[in-house]
Amino acid sequence: MVKKGATLLLVLAVTVLFGVVLASATADVAYIYRKAYKIDDNILKVFNESNITYELIDERNLPVNFANYKLIFVGDENFRYENRILVNQFPSVVANYYHTNFWGFTDAEGVSQLGADNPLDVKKGGQIIQVYTQGREYPGGPSVVYYYLDTEDKAPGFQTVAVTQTAVNVNLDGDVISYANPGTPLFGGKTQQAKLCFFGIIESDYWTPAAKELFKQCVGFVGAECTIDTDCQAPQFSPGFCSNGDLYRNVTRYTCQATGALKKCIPNQTIEFVENCPLDCQNSQCIGECERDSDCGASGPIDGLFCIGKNITQTFELFTCANASTSQSHCVAEISNKTNKTCEDACVNGTCQDIRCFTNSDCSDSNVSTLDTCHSPGTVQSFCTNEPIACSNNQDCGIDGFKGAPFCTGKNVTKLFESFTCHNPGTASSSCTSSQEQRTTQQCSDICINGACGSIRCSKDFDCNDLNSSTLDQCINPGTLSSECRNTPMNCASNSDCGFTGFLGQESCSGTNIVKTFQNATCSNSGTLQSFCTVTQQQKVLEHCDKICVNGQCLNTACASNLDCGDSNPLTYDQCVNPGTVISECRNTPINCASNIDCGSTGYVGNEYCSSDRNVSKNFQTADCVNPGQLHSYCDVSIEQQFLNRCDFACYNGACIRCDTNIDCNDSNPNTVDLCQNPGTISSYCTNEPATGGNITCRKNSDCGTNSSVGSRFCAAKDISQLFQTWNCNNPNTVQSFCSTNLITQIIQTCPEFCLDGSCVNIKCFKNSDCSDGKNSTADICHAPGTPQSFCTNEPTTGNITCSKDVDCGVDTSISPLFCSDTKISQLIKTWDCKNPGTVQSFCSSNVLIDLIQTCPEFCSDGECVDIECFTNKDCDDDNSQTVDICANPGTPESFCTNNPIEITCFEDSDCGLDGFVGNPFCFANNVTKLFQQFECNIPGTPQSYCSTSVSEITTEQCTNLCANGQCVPEQGECTPGQIRQCGTNVGECRAGINVCFTDSTWSTDCFGETSSSTEVCDNLDNDCDGQADEGGVCGGGCTNECSSGNKRCNGNGFQLCGNFDSDTCSEWSTLTSCLTTEICTEGTCVPGQPSCTNDCTLGSRECSGDGYRLCGNFDADSCSEWSLSTSCSAGQVCQSGQCVTQPPACTNDCTLGLPE
Known part of the structure; x- marks a missing residue:
C-alpha cells in the first residue's frame, strides 16, 4: 500500500504514470474511493495478476450504473456518500470499518477490530492460517489489526468463512471473512440482493501469501459468473444444414471455467448429427422414399402350410411405407408367421390329428399308489396303463435323522443316525429298508464328558504366551475347565521400549549458541503392570559463536547494529543493513538536517510594515529540523507576524x-x-x-438638536412603537462640521393580545364572523370592530349598511414628516378599509403603515438623498494590492479618497521560492522517496504578507521488487538482496550450508557453513554422503548395512533409528520407540498430533459375544483400546459376565429323589 502520508498531488501523478486508472465503463470491478492517496495498490496488484480489470471511481461522481460491472470493491475509508454505494443491490467486496451499520451488516455496535504483538491468524475450516507477516508496524509501534463481525453484532444471515484466532484465552468470536448470498436478511429491514463478501484483513502491506489467496477467494465468490456448468445458459442450437447426404446442426454449449480469479461461462461450439436421411438431404431437409404402401411391393403369402406346436401356420410378407408423404418416408418389409388354425390335440404336416396321450401325466388316474404310463406318446397309436407301486422316494419309507441321546466315543461326541431307502422307486417292484450308524457330532479339543466337550484353556502361564513382549501373560485357574488366559498390556519391559536415548534432530541456534536436542528414555517398574515410561528432552550447548549463529552454524558479520556504522558525520544517517547476518553492511546516507541550525537562522526577516492604521509589525522566521538525524528529516521554516510598536497618530510603510x-x-x-x-x-x-x-456649524451632537420622540405612538402588529429622532455632529469643531439627523422605530411594548392606535387593548371582535351565533335568521354584527369598545349583536336580518367602499370610512393621509430608514426615504401613512362592504355586517377599520417614498442611490440623511464619497478607508479600495487606501473627511459631502503606493512582501507563492525536490532519494515502505519543499505566500498582496515553507515525503517510484539505497532493485536478478537459501546436503556426515544474495541480486558462490563429503572409511559412518555407510569394501566384508546410519523411520505409532547396535560393523534398525498417546510419528519423529482414535472399551474388561466372549485391549497399531475377536466357549459351556462356564447337561429323573428301590 502506498504510504498514506503522501500528498494528493503526487498520488495523482503516480496514478497517471503507472496507468492505474482504467477509464472503462466495461471494467470487471468498480473500485470506490474518497481520497486518492488511500487507493490500495496491493488490491490493484491482485486484480492485475488475476486479469481482472477495474475502474477507480471517486465517490463524488456517484451514482453510476453498477450493473455494468461484475462487482463493487469498497475500501477502508469514511465515505461521505455511503448511501450512493449500492452494496446491498449489486455483488460487492467490502473491506470497511465505518458503514457496516448503515448497510445492515451489523447492529449499532458496528465492526470490531483485533490486534496483537504477534502476527494475527484466522481459523478456516479447522485450519489455523497466518494472515499478517508481523504483529506491529514497527517495534513498539501500533498493532497491525484486522476487522471482524462480532457474533453478537452481525446480521444472522451471514455465512462464516474465517473466524478470529488468538494466542491467548480471550473471548473474541466473530467473522473476519463472511459471505452473504442473495435473499440474506440484514439489519434495518434490508435484504441482500446480490452476493457479498465482508473481508476484514485490511492491512495489505503485511499480507501473507495465504491472506492474498483468501482475498482472491473472496473476489471469486462475489464476482464469479458461475459455480458449476449448470449455472450457465442452456445450449443454443442453430438451424439444420445438410452434410454428406444427412442432416446436422451447430450446438453451442457453455461450461463454467476459471479465468484468473473469476469463473466465467465459456462457449464451445460443436457439430451435432440430427438425422440419417434415407435417400438424400436438400435445403436442410431429408428427401422421402415412398408415398404409399404399394410403392414398396405387393403383400401376401410366400410359402405353404406347416405346423408350429398345435397351430397350422403360413408365412406372409408385408410391405409398408413408414412416414408416408414426408421427407422421412421409407419402405419397411416385414416377414411374419400367421396361424390359420389351432388343433385340439396335435398338428402333423399342416393338418390336425387326434392323440390319446403325449406324456405319463396324460394317463393320470388320480391315485398316488399306481404307476401311470403313456405308451407310444404323441402318436396316433398312444395308450395308457395304471399299475400299483410300494414307494416313490425315500421319504415314503421314513425321515432320516439322529436317534437317542449323545454319548462319548474317546474325545468325540457321538449319536446314532437312522437312514431310510426306497428300492426301485415309483415301480411296481418298489420296496423300503432302514439302517443305523454312529456319527461324530463334535471333536473335543481337551475331553468329552457325558456326551459333551470340556475345555482346558491353559495349565501354566507359558501356555498363554502371545509372543508380545509388551504384555503380561497369565493363566487363570490353570488345568481346569474354567481356565483362561490373560494378556494384559504393559507400558514397557525395558528402557528401549520407551524410545531412543541420545541426540535428536539437527543442530540449531539459541542466541549465539549452537544447540542440539538430547533425549533420555527410561522404563520404571519394567516388566510389570505398574511399568511406565519417562521421556525427557533438553537443549544442550555444543558450541558458543563469537559473532552470530545461523542455521546451527557460527558465521561472521560486518555489523550487528547501527552503532557499528558511525562515520562521525552528523549529516549522514548511519545504518546497518541486514544486521547480524553474513551479508550485513554499513550505509551512511546523506540527510537534510541534523539540527535546527542546518535549516537556517531563527529571527526577524524583511522590513517593518504597518499591520493596522497605528501598529508597526515585522515578520519573525522560525527554522526547525523535523525528524533530525533521520533519513526522512526535512526543514520546516515558518514566518509569523510580530507586533513591534503602536504609533501615536498613524502608521505608513x-x-x-x-x-x-x-x-x-x-x-x-x-x-x-x-x-x-x-x-x-x-x-x-x-x-x-x-x-x-x-463658521463652525457644530462642536457636539447636542449643538444640532435634542434626541427625542416624534409623533404619537402607533401599532406594528402587537408592538406599541414610536419614531425616535437622533442628531449627529459630523467633523465637530471644524469649519467642515455639519449636522445630520435620522429617524428610527423604537418598540415601546409588546401587547399580550392586541395593539390599537398605540395602546394595548382587549377586543371582543374584529369581524362579523367573530359574532356568529350559528343561526341563519339573524344578522351577526361586530360593532366598533377591532376596538376596545367592540361588541356583538345578533338581530333579525334587517338594518343599515355602514360602508360600501374604503372611501366611505376615510381618506388615506400621511401622519409624519419624511425620515430615513437605511438608504430609504419613508413616511407614516394611515389607511382605511371597509370590511364586508355593502352588507349590514359592514364596518370600518384603519391601520398605520410605513410608506416607501424613494430609495437613495447612495445615502440618506434628514429625509433627503445625499452623496458621500467615503465613510471608512475600506470605501476607498481601488483593487490595487500595492497601495494604501485612505478616506479623508469621512462621512461628509467633502470626503475624498487617496491611494498611496506601499511595499508588499509577496503577491503569490512563486515570490517566496520555487517548489521542488530537496536532498537525496531514500527508501521508505519499499518505495523510492524524496522530500518535496513547497513555498506559500500568506496574506498575499497586503502589507502583512509573509512567506512560509513546508516539506513532505513524496513517493517518486514504486518498487515492484525491492528498494535499496534509494533505488529500486529490479526483479530480473537471481535473487532478492539479503535472501538466504540452503546449499549442500544433510545426507550422512555432510551438513548443509547457506548461500546469501548480494546487493547485485546474485547468489554467493561460497556455501557458508557447509560440511562437505570426504573419502569413505570403515567407521560405520557415511563419509562420502551417498546414503550408505562403509560401502565399497572399506571394512573388508562380513556384513551388509540395512540402512544409512542416522536415518529414522516410522513404524506403527513409533520410530526406529538406524545405527550399529550389535557387535558387527554394519548398521541396522533399532528397536521400536513408541510415541506418546498425544503424538504421531511423521518422518521418523514423534510430533504433537490430534488423537486418531477413541477408546471403544475399558482396558482389561470382558464381555459376552455370541456363543463366546471377547477381551478389551490394544490389538492394532493405534494407541486406543478395542474389543478382540470373539472366542467361542467349549461344548457344554455358556458365557456369563464375559466368562465361559460349564452348563449341567439336560437330563430326565430316573427315580424319585429319596425313595428306595
Whole structure:
C-alpha cells in the first residue's frame, strides 16, 4: 500500500504514470474511493495478476450504473456518500470499518477490530492460517489489526468463512471473512440482493501469501459468473444444414471455467448429427422414399402350410411405407408367421390329428399308489396303463435323522443316525429298508464328558504366551475347565521400549549458541503392570559463536547494529543493513538536517510594515529540523507576524507618521481648524489655524438638536412603537462640521393580545364572523370592530349598511414628516378599509403603515438623498494590492479618497521560492522517496504578507521488487538482496550450508557453513554422503548395512533409528520407540498430533459375544483400546459376565429323589 502520508498531488501523478486508472465503463470491478492517496495498490496488484480489470471511481461522481460491472470493491475509508454505494443491490467486496451499520451488516455496535504483538491468524475450516507477516508496524509501534463481525453484532444471515484466532484465552468470536448470498436478511429491514463478501484483513502491506489467496477467494465468490456448468445458459442450437447426404446442426454449449480469479461461462461450439436421411438431404431437409404402401411391393403369402406346436401356420410378407408423404418416408418389409388354425390335440404336416396321450401325466388316474404310463406318446397309436407301486422316494419309507441321546466315543461326541431307502422307486417292484450308524457330532479339543466337550484353556502361564513382549501373560485357574488366559498390556519391559536415548534432530541456534536436542528414555517398574515410561528432552550447548549463529552454524558479520556504522558525520544517517547476518553492511546516507541550525537562522526577516492604521509589525522566521538525524528529516521554516510598536497618530510603510486624517490633528481647541497636510505620507503634518473665513456649524451632537420622540405612538402588529429622532455632529469643531439627523422605530411594548392606535387593548371582535351565533335568521354584527369598545349583536336580518367602499370610512393621509430608514426615504401613512362592504355586517377599520417614498442611490440623511464619497478607508479600495487606501473627511459631502503606493512582501507563492525536490532519494515502505519543499505566500498582496515553507515525503517510484539505497532493485536478478537459501546436503556426515544474495541480486558462490563429503572409511559412518555407510569394501566384508546410519523411520505409532547396535560393523534398525498417546510419528519423529482414535472399551474388561466372549485391549497399531475377536466357549459351556462356564447337561429323573428301590 502506498504510504498514506503522501500528498494528493503526487498520488495523482503516480496514478497517471503507472496507468492505474482504467477509464472503462466495461471494467470487471468498480473500485470506490474518497481520497486518492488511500487507493490500495496491493488490491490493484491482485486484480492485475488475476486479469481482472477495474475502474477507480471517486465517490463524488456517484451514482453510476453498477450493473455494468461484475462487482463493487469498497475500501477502508469514511465515505461521505455511503448511501450512493449500492452494496446491498449489486455483488460487492467490502473491506470497511465505518458503514457496516448503515448497510445492515451489523447492529449499532458496528465492526470490531483485533490486534496483537504477534502476527494475527484466522481459523478456516479447522485450519489455523497466518494472515499478517508481523504483529506491529514497527517495534513498539501500533498493532497491525484486522476487522471482524462480532457474533453478537452481525446480521444472522451471514455465512462464516474465517473466524478470529488468538494466542491467548480471550473471548473474541466473530467473522473476519463472511459471505452473504442473495435473499440474506440484514439489519434495518434490508435484504441482500446480490452476493457479498465482508473481508476484514485490511492491512495489505503485511499480507501473507495465504491472506492474498483468501482475498482472491473472496473476489471469486462475489464476482464469479458461475459455480458449476449448470449455472450457465442452456445450449443454443442453430438451424439444420445438410452434410454428406444427412442432416446436422451447430450446438453451442457453455461450461463454467476459471479465468484468473473469476469463473466465467465459456462457449464451445460443436457439430451435432440430427438425422440419417434415407435417400438424400436438400435445403436442410431429408428427401422421402415412398408415398404409399404399394410403392414398396405387393403383400401376401410366400410359402405353404406347416405346423408350429398345435397351430397350422403360413408365412406372409408385408410391405409398408413408414412416414408416408414426408421427407422421412421409407419402405419397411416385414416377414411374419400367421396361424390359420389351432388343433385340439396335435398338428402333423399342416393338418390336425387326434392323440390319446403325449406324456405319463396324460394317463393320470388320480391315485398316488399306481404307476401311470403313456405308451407310444404323441402318436396316433398312444395308450395308457395304471399299475400299483410300494414307494416313490425315500421319504415314503421314513425321515432320516439322529436317534437317542449323545454319548462319548474317546474325545468325540457321538449319536446314532437312522437312514431310510426306497428300492426301485415309483415301480411296481418298489420296496423300503432302514439302517443305523454312529456319527461324530463334535471333536473335543481337551475331553468329552457325558456326551459333551470340556475345555482346558491353559495349565501354566507359558501356555498363554502371545509372543508380545509388551504384555503380561497369565493363566487363570490353570488345568481346569474354567481356565483362561490373560494378556494384559504393559507400558514397557525395558528402557528401549520407551524410545531412543541420545541426540535428536539437527543442530540449531539459541542466541549465539549452537544447540542440539538430547533425549533420555527410561522404563520404571519394567516388566510389570505398574511399568511406565519417562521421556525427557533438553537443549544442550555444543558450541558458543563469537559473532552470530545461523542455521546451527557460527558465521561472521560486518555489523550487528547501527552503532557499528558511525562515520562521525552528523549529516549522514548511519545504518546497518541486514544486521547480524553474513551479508550485513554499513550505509551512511546523506540527510537534510541534523539540527535546527542546518535549516537556517531563527529571527526577524524583511522590513517593518504597518499591520493596522497605528501598529508597526515585522515578520519573525522560525527554522526547525523535523525528524533530525533521520533519513526522512526535512526543514520546516515558518514566518509569523510580530507586533513591534503602536504609533501615536498613524502608521505608513512600516513607520509612524504624524497623520493620515484631520482627526489625528485635533488640538482640542474649538476655535481652530484642524487639518492634516499630505495625509498618509512620511511628510504629513498638522495645521491648527484660527477659525477665520468660515463658521463652525457644530462642536457636539447636542449643538444640532435634542434626541427625542416624534409623533404619537402607533401599532406594528402587537408592538406599541414610536419614531425616535437622533442628531449627529459630523467633523465637530471644524469649519467642515455639519449636522445630520435620522429617524428610527423604537418598540415601546409588546401587547399580550392586541395593539390599537398605540395602546394595548382587549377586543371582543374584529369581524362579523367573530359574532356568529350559528343561526341563519339573524344578522351577526361586530360593532366598533377591532376596538376596545367592540361588541356583538345578533338581530333579525334587517338594518343599515355602514360602508360600501374604503372611501366611505376615510381618506388615506400621511401622519409624519419624511425620515430615513437605511438608504430609504419613508413616511407614516394611515389607511382605511371597509370590511364586508355593502352588507349590514359592514364596518370600518384603519391601520398605520410605513410608506416607501424613494430609495437613495447612495445615502440618506434628514429625509433627503445625499452623496458621500467615503465613510471608512475600506470605501476607498481601488483593487490595487500595492497601495494604501485612505478616506479623508469621512462621512461628509467633502470626503475624498487617496491611494498611496506601499511595499508588499509577496503577491503569490512563486515570490517566496520555487517548489521542488530537496536532498537525496531514500527508501521508505519499499518505495523510492524524496522530500518535496513547497513555498506559500500568506496574506498575499497586503502589507502583512509573509512567506512560509513546508516539506513532505513524496513517493517518486514504486518498487515492484525491492528498494535499496534509494533505488529500486529490479526483479530480473537471481535473487532478492539479503535472501538466504540452503546449499549442500544433510545426507550422512555432510551438513548443509547457506548461500546469501548480494546487493547485485546474485547468489554467493561460497556455501557458508557447509560440511562437505570426504573419502569413505570403515567407521560405520557415511563419509562420502551417498546414503550408505562403509560401502565399497572399506571394512573388508562380513556384513551388509540395512540402512544409512542416522536415518529414522516410522513404524506403527513409533520410530526406529538406524545405527550399529550389535557387535558387527554394519548398521541396522533399532528397536521400536513408541510415541506418546498425544503424538504421531511423521518422518521418523514423534510430533504433537490430534488423537486418531477413541477408546471403544475399558482396558482389561470382558464381555459376552455370541456363543463366546471377547477381551478389551490394544490389538492394532493405534494407541486406543478395542474389543478382540470373539472366542467361542467349549461344548457344554455358556458365557456369563464375559466368562465361559460349564452348563449341567439336560437330563430326565430316573427315580424319585429319596425313595428306595
